[in-house]
Amino acid sequence: MVNVRIFVTYKQSVFDPQGETITEAVHALGHKEVKNVKVGKFFDVEIDQTVKKVEESVKEISEQLLVNFNLETYRYEVMEEA
């Protein structure tokens, strides 16, 4: 089994209202060094790599379900091989 973390975030061109609001809150805490916060989500997925290649599984579930390409983009990391 392989544990994969898939990160889904808005494309650069898409306004992220939560990120902007959180950035303002961070500034209110006094952290003027923080210039920008973006919000995204991640999915922890356990994959049996003996069935098909992990990168193929990730690509297919991301493109067909986890990501809406009108708004979002994704990347992933292999966390650990169990």
Next chain:
Amino acid sequence: MKFAVIVFPGSNCDIDLYEALHTVCHADVQYVSHKEKTLAGFDAVMIPGGFSYGDYLRCGAIARFANIMPAIIEFANAGKPVFGTCNGFQILTEAGLLPGALKQNNSLKFVCKTVALEVNNKTMFTAKYQDHEIINLPIAHADGSYYADEEVLNELEENNQIAFRYAKENPNGSLHNIAGITNERGNVLGMMPHPERAVEALLGNEDGLRLFKSILLGSQVTGEMR
């Protein structure tokens, strides 16, 4: 003309749609469960608002996998009228029947109020309105900010696919003030406002009624052409 009102787990405007068609328009209408696999015998499909599948993953994303969805896609591709309001609009974009996507309102708030809309009457869903007429309809959503890339927005403008635009204020940050769009062929309409909640003067507003009358008119015109 027989209408199907699709009922998903979490739909909550299905009765409003049913009553608008049945009680107010005296149309033939029937609920169709998401479990069904066919739309045989129906002439128009109505997808209600609500929170189908709890809005899990993204609003409308899971409804795409319901048993009834292949039949709805086939129905739309056959050129028959398909209408989605609110969550129905989100489902139609997620299913690929309409371009673009609905994202969280810029204000991050659930907005529930009546808003002014400008109507484009060159669609089969709006023929009973005056072109550029300003009407008022209720909205009630947290994820109604329409987004599409520049190329898609230009196509929507050029093909006259923008059926409704927010006229006075933009309540959610939708690009080009978009409140409702059709597909390129013009037989699928999705909109965030709720015309089914504005069909009786007694209840304060009947600006939504002509949308349903337009669909009924369309069937008469088609009938005469045959």
